[in-house]
Every structure is written in structure tokens, then in C-alpha cells.
Amino acid sequence: MHKLLTEDPGQKMLLLGNEAIARGAIEAGVAFATTYPGTPSSEISLNLFQMSQESDLYFEYSTNEKVSLEVAAAAANSGVRTMCMMKHVGLNVAADPLMTLAYVGVTGGMVILTADDPFMFSSQNEQDNRYYGKLSGLPILEPSSVEEAKNMIPYAFDLSEKLKEPVLFRTTTRINHSTGIVTLGEMKPRVTKGDFVKNPMNYVTVPAVSRNLHVKLLENIEKALEIADKSEYNFTKGTGKLGIICNGVSYSYAVDGVKDLGIEDKVSILRIGFSHPMPENLIVNFLKGCEKVLIMEEGEPYMEEAVKAFAQEAGLTLPIKGKSEELFSRLYEFDPAMVRERIAKYFDVPCKPTVAADTSDVPEIPQRPPNLCAGCSHRATYYAVKKAAEGMETIYPTDIGCYTLGFLPPLGMGDFLVCMGSSVSTSCGFSKATDKKVISFIGDSTFFHSGITGLINAVYNNHNFTLVILDNGTTAMTGHQPNPGVDMSNFNLSGYGRVSIEEVVKGIGVEHLTIIKPYKLRKSIEAIKEALNYKGVSVIISQEMCTLYARSLKQLKDRSYYVSDKCKNHRDCINEIACPAFNLEGEKVTIDPVACVGCMVCAQICPENAILPIKKKTG
Amino acid sequence: MDTTRLIIVAVGGQGNLLASRVLGEAALLAGVPVRMSEIHGMAQRGGVVESAIVFGDAESTIISDGEADVLVGFEPSETLRAVNKCNSGTVAITNLSPVPPFTVAIGKGVYPELDKLRELIRAKTSKLIAFDAVELAKEAGNVLAVNMVLVGALIQTGILPLSAENVKETIRTKTKKAFTDVNLKAFDLGFSAAEKA
Ligand code: SF4
Ligand code: SF4
Numbered sequence: 001m002h003k004l005l006t007e008d009p010g011q012k013m014l015l016l017g018n019e020a021i022a023r024g025a026i027e028a029g030v031a032f033a034t035t036y037p038g039t040p041s042s043e044i045s046l047n048l049f050q051m052s053q054e055s056d057l058y059f060e061y062s063t064n065e066k067v068s069l070e071v072a073a074a075a076a077n078s079g080v081r082t083m084c085m086m087k088h089v090g091l092n093v094a095a096d097p098l099m100t101l102a103y104v105g106v107t108g109g110m111v112i113l114t115a116d117d118p119f120m121f122s123s124q125n126e127q128d129n130r131y132y133g134k135l136s137g138l139p140i141l142e143p144s145s146v147e148e149a150k151n152m153i154p155y156a157f158d159l160s161e162k163l164k165e166p167v168l169f170r171t172t173t174r175i176n177h178s179t180g181i182v183t184l185g186e187m188k189p190r191v192t193k194g195d196f197v198k199n200p201m202n203y204v205t206v207p208a209v210s211r212n213l214h215v216k217l218l219e220n221i222e223k224a225l226e227i228a229d230k231s232e233y234n235f236t237k238g239t240g241k242l243g244i245i246c247n248g249v250s251y252s253y254a255v256d257g258v259k260d261l262g263i264e265d266k267v268s269i270l271r272i273g274f275s276h277p278m279p280e281n282l283i284v285n286f287l288k289g290c291e292k293v294l295i296m297e298e299g300e301p302y303m304e305e306a307v308k309a310f311a312q313e314a315g316l317t318l319p320i321k322g323k324s325e326e327l328f329s330r331l332y333e334f335d336p337a338m339v340r341e342r343i344a345k346y347f348d349v350p351c352k353p354t355v356a357a358d359t360s361d362v363p364e365i366p367q368r369p370p371n372l373c374a375g376c377s378h379r380a381t382y383y384a385v386k387k388a389a390e391g392m393e394t395i396y397p398t399d400i401g402c403y404t405l406g407f408l409p410p411l412g413m414g415d416f417l418v419c420m421g422s423s424v425s426t427s428c429g430f431s432k433a434t435d436k437k438v439i440s441f442i443g444d445s446t447f448f449h450s451g452i453t454g455l456i457n458a459v460y461n462n463h464n465f466t467l468v469i470l471d472n473g474t475t476a477m478t479g480h481q482p483n484p485g486v487d488m489s490n491f492n493l494s495g496y497g498r499v500s501i502e503e504v505v506k507g508i509g510v511e512h513l514t515i516i517k518p519y520k521l522r523k524s525i526e527a528i529k530e531a532l533n534y535k536g537v538s539v540i541i542s543q544e545m546c547t548l549y550a551r552s553l554k555q556l557k558d559r560s561y562y563v564s565d566k567c568k569n570h571r572d573c574i575n576e577i578a579c580p581a582f583n584l585e586g587e588k589v590t591i592d593p594v595a596c597v598g599c600m601v602c603a604q605i606c607p608e609n610a611i612l613p614i615k616k617k618t619g
Numbered sequence: 620m621d622t623t624r625l626i627i628v629a630v631g632g633q634g635n636l637l638a639s640r641v642l643g644e645a646a647l648l649a650g651v652p653v654r655m656s657e658i659h660g661m662a663q664r665g666g667v668v669e670s671a672i673v674f675g676d677a678e679s680t681i682i683s684d685g686e687a688d689v690l691v692g693f694e695p696s697e698t699l700r701a702v703n704k705c706n707s708g709t710v711a712i713t714n715l716s717p718v719p720p721f722t723v724a725i726g727k728g729v730y731p732e733l734d735k736l737r738e739l740i741r742a743k744t745s746k747l748i749a750f751d752a753v754e755l756a757k758e759a760g761n762v763l764a765v766n767m768v769l770v771g772a773l774i775q776t777g778i779l780p781l782s783a784e785n786v787k788e789t790i791r792t793k794t795k796k797a798f799t800d801v802n803l804k805a806f807d808l809g810f811s812a813a814e815k816a
Pocket of ligand 2: 580
């Protein structure tokens, strides 16, 4: 049995934040869950996916976040408790349904989880999604710890049902990927079927209907405000005159900082966990008891703007500071020492600075950037395209996935990237606005997510570029989730359809379609050359399973290569493809037989044919 | 309860996430408050994996520069890279068997010399325990047990509020059955290596 299905209220478990959130959903009786995977949210859905295979929970990986939210919205409006999770930028994709779903509301509890990523550990931006609360009018909840995250999810469902609105649940990476001790609670029974009651005057958002719905939304915000003012998740700790208002993980750093500074009796902390609408009365009362206030929030001055406005309205003139040059930045994430030091500075109390080891005499340590795995098929495809395009002036728009790493040297394949699916549509623009040859790259999952519409655009508007679809049979980057092109029998699951990328591309009307097997370098290069010379939209589908995934499915052949003494040390293998299985032992190139998966790409590049298969391993 | 802060650095695939898990579970078993954080994501693509574990009464799950009480490095150059997490009172433990980053092979950087590396870490911390953990893991029966070797060494220092028995019990109950014996042996070998250091 999945550990998160354990029925033992009171039991303590060590859980990853994302596991705690999944458990919270189960305790809340969630019956319907949808997602498009994205770090740092992915393990929530992974756990729900696993649990759906041994319970009556419905779970799906949807093609993208917009689809995912719409699927979920229908379930929630059939009265079923529904959760939809995504990374912060995913909510941009889902913003269209979000904004009007806020007008329509829900009948069953619905929680929309957005996982923000301050510092951009694995994202293209660090946008602060609390503004989506303001923009849509929906309530926002934000936990400060792993344990609280679990407990807050059932609260979020109850709140959603009370307001008949979806609730936004905002986490940050340091909640999702922290681990803590969690006490299990009771599990509410799942109600998996509901009913949709027709009411076009509420559900069909033509202007005349929406004009009324907007009135309802504003009324709802008022109701939410009343609840926020009294919510157990907006609380005060301490009674001192020096005030701190904080949210999320900054609360932990504030509590530790105040304790370390020994000023617990002088400080009071207002923790905001229900942050949209901002609890005005609570904040004004808090301000009235303070001499000065420090606002501590990663990201944008979301709370600060509200608090200052409330103070102004209430005629309070105490100093309130948050984002500023000498206090907190809008950039990146906070850490405990930084918070402690800023508290001391603002409240003018002594702080013994931490003296970190002086590293000025440490020689430069070679970087260890992430790299495509040994034998990754993307490396082979990139090499083949690079060779085929030799002599051409090229632009390589790329997309989001492991293959983005191809932009690093020595491959250097990747010139432009803004978001999921942008490789295809930006190719349209580059090929019209420049005279260069445009060759773009997109993975299979990203193609389904948002590449298809760009490709339709390209055919319709008669653009001129080559799109390479890197089909490795999985969503590798986020942990090998399935996608519509995947053979679900790999997961031992049946009852799924399968969409062929090839048929989709043909169906769109692309006239030049080539399929390559990238490990066959010479053949691939020839085929790519031909596609590159085609005038119009040409598509190349490069098919080879993700090596890491193949390894986990035990589908890799047990074979590896070694550098024989025919090697003349040209180092083309290292300099051109950078497979991490290569090592330099002194001056000699060697291959780590454990890392090497025997893709044969290096062997085909070596001008001396010096790279040879190791004779069949014994056992 | 006092707070003890531990940083573990490793290269993707060295099993430091399991090491932190074992320490976390051992703390749960011993009734010691524990919080940890780690950066996932590109770990499997050969990048650096860092876990922070905070034992005792604290709310934070991350550790600022200069604030680690113990630093455990699974790879020597990564231990050195993380030395900014240490202060003059920190105890550092490092494996001495290098996994050179790929940048070295393509000529973008030179791997630090091991003697120099030890000298640098020793000068910046209160104590350095350095040995070849891969060798000991092999002796225990599996190179992959490097993580348990280092956990053994870590527990020997007595800095964490966890007893050897506690951690071994966790290894018995929370790691894969097939590896229990190897893991326990690795733990003991690491423990005695640290005694000798
Ligand atoms: S996980 Fe798969 S797709 Fe990603 S780098 Fe490794 S082999 Fe390539
Ligand atoms: S065959 Fe060559 S390129 Fe392929 S994994 Fe082995 S060393 Fe790397």
C-alpha cells in the first residue's frame, strides 16, 4: 500500500513537502486530480498518480496546464473535490480559464496549487503568483512549513466549498522540497461521482451573464476578507512593539532570527497564511500595537503594498519597511542569516555576524554544470543537426526539457527560449524577420503541451524553417512522467489512448516529414540535410528512448565501449559531444564502463575508429 | 534543545538523498526534531546535490553560509566548494575519492590537488576527517554504500544528537532489505575510519 494511504491518525511520518501536500489532499477526500508536471510541484502529482492506481481517486496527466485546469473545473462543478497542480509558470498557461472560472465558481471544493520557484532553481523566471490572487479575485493560502502544508490543504477545500470558489494554494520550492515530521490526520471518504446541474445563467459566460457574475465575485471577495480576518492561518506570535509581518518560509527565518537575537519579548510577528484578500482589520490592529514594522516576503512587495495602503487609510504613520536597498531584495530567496541580520539592522539591536570561512585562497574549482546523460539521444540528434547544418548561418530556437541543456558547450545548440512551446512559434518570427536558416528543437511532451498550435500557424502562414521533434518517449526532465505519445504499458497501465506525433504532424499538413534514429549518425545527417534544404515547413522526428528511462525500465542492452590503443588523441569525442562517460586519465581519453550505455555515437565520430565495444560482459 | 546544522554535498547518483533520509528517520525514531531541505531537479543530470539537515529546535530548513556545524562531502572537490558553509568551529568530513566533473575532461578547469585540498579545508575548519570512502564501500561489498560509510563517520563524531544504535536501527528498517548487511558493514567501516582519523 502507498505509504500516504496509511490509516493511522496520530502517526508521525517524515515527509517531503510535496508528499505532505498529497497526503493533505487525501485527508481532505480529494477525488479528482489533474496536472501538467513541473518542478517544484512534480512529486505531488507523482504520489497522487501512484495512489490512483490503488484507489478510486481519479488522476490524470493532462496535455498542458490550461487543459488540466479546465478538466478539473468541470469535475469541481459536478460537485467533486478536485485538485489541480502545476508550477508557477504553468498558471500563466492556465490563466485564461482561471480568470473566468473565478466568475463562475465551483460547487465541489477545488484547490489550484501553484509552486513558485524563488531563485529559479529549475525555472525560467521567479514570478510571484500571489498576484494571481489579486488578478483573479480568488483566495490564496500559503503554508510556512511542511507540516502546515499538509494541514492547510483540507482547510483550503473547506474554504473553497464555503465560498464556492476555487482556492489558490501557493508554495515555494523550499516548502515543496523540504522534509519534515508530519502527524497524520483522519482521511475523509472520497466522493468520486457528482452531478452537474444545468444553469446557463451561471455557467455560460456570455457578457450578460458575466456582468452578474462579476458582481458575485466582488461579493465573494468581501466574504473571503471576513474569513481571512479571523483565519487561524493569520496569527500573531509575541506581544512586543517591534512588528514583523511575514509569510511562507520567511516566517521560519523570522522566528529563528528573533530567537537567536534574544529579542522575543520586544517583537511581535504577524504571520500571513491567508494572503488574498489581505486581512485588513487584523493588519490595522497589529499596526496599532507597533512602533515600527518590518515586512518580510520573498519575491515582490505584495504584502507591503497592501499593508502600507491599510496604514494610510487608517491614518497610521509608523515606519513600515520591506523591500529596499538595505533591507530585502525582490531577487532570489532569503536565508536565515540574512533575515536575522536585517531584523537586527532595522530594529537596531546587536547581532553577532556569522563568520563564514574565508574562501579567497581557494583555487577555482572546476564547475559541475548539469549535463545530458551519457548516451542521451538528444546529444546524438544535436550532433547530427550541427553536422548537417555546417556552412549554414543558423538560429536554433529551443524549448523546455532536458534538451535545453544542449545550449551549453560544446554542443551549443540553443539560441532562444522564453516558455513552453516557444521554439515553434518563435521560428515563424525568426524565419520571416531574418534570412538565416532557422532550426528549432522541441521535446515530445512539450510538443503536445503547446507546440502543435505553433506548427499549425507555421503551415497556415507558410513559414520556412525546420522543426526537430525530439521524441524520447517520456517527459524526462520532471521525472519521466507519461505524455500522450507514450506507450502506457511501460507503466503497466491499460485503458489509455496513444497519439502518434507522426500522424499529428501529417494531419497538420506538413509536407516534408523525416523520421530519424539519431544513433545512426551518418544516415541521420543525410536525412537532416535534405530536410534543411526544403523550402517551407519541414519536420524531423528524432526517435530514441530516453536513456535514463530505458535504464529504469531495464530496456538497456548491457554493452559499453572503450578507447583502444588505436586512439591518436584527437579528442574529437570529448570536444564535440561531451558525453559524461568520458574521462581524462592523465593525457589519455578513457570511458567509464559503468556510465557508458553503448549508444555508439562516439565510436562513429572517432576518425581512427579507436572506440570499440567491450567484448560481452560475463554474467 | 540545541540546534545542530548539517550540510551534505554530493554529485548526482552518490546516494546522499538516502543518507539524509536515514538521518531524518533516525531523528524521528529518537524523538529529535528534524527539518531538511534539498535541491532536486538536475541531480540525475550529474549536477551537485546539496542537502541541509537541521536537528533540534529551529524552524528553518536551510542553512546559511558559515552556519554548518558539520559538513559531509561525498566528493572531495565538492567538499571544498561547500567550505563557505563552514566556520572555524565546523567539523568537515570528506570522501577522498574524486569524481572529476566533465568540465575537467574538456579542459575547462583543473581538478584541485588532493593534498592541497585537505590542507585548505583543514585550515578553515576545526577538524577534518578525510579518507577514501569508496574503498571502504567496496570492502563492505558495494561501491554504492559510500553514503553509509560517510554516515558512519558522521555519527562517530558525536556531533549529531543521534546514537549509532539508532541510526543502525533505521538502516535495518528503512533501507532496502537486500542491502541491509552491506549498509551496516559500510556504516561500521566508516565509523572506525573516523575513530582513527
Ligand atoms: S533523462 Fe533522458 S532525456 Fe534527460 S538527459 Fe538523461 S537521457 Fe537525456
Ligand atoms: S558509447 Fe560513447 S557516447 Fe555513447 S554513452 Fe558510451 S561513451 Fe558515451
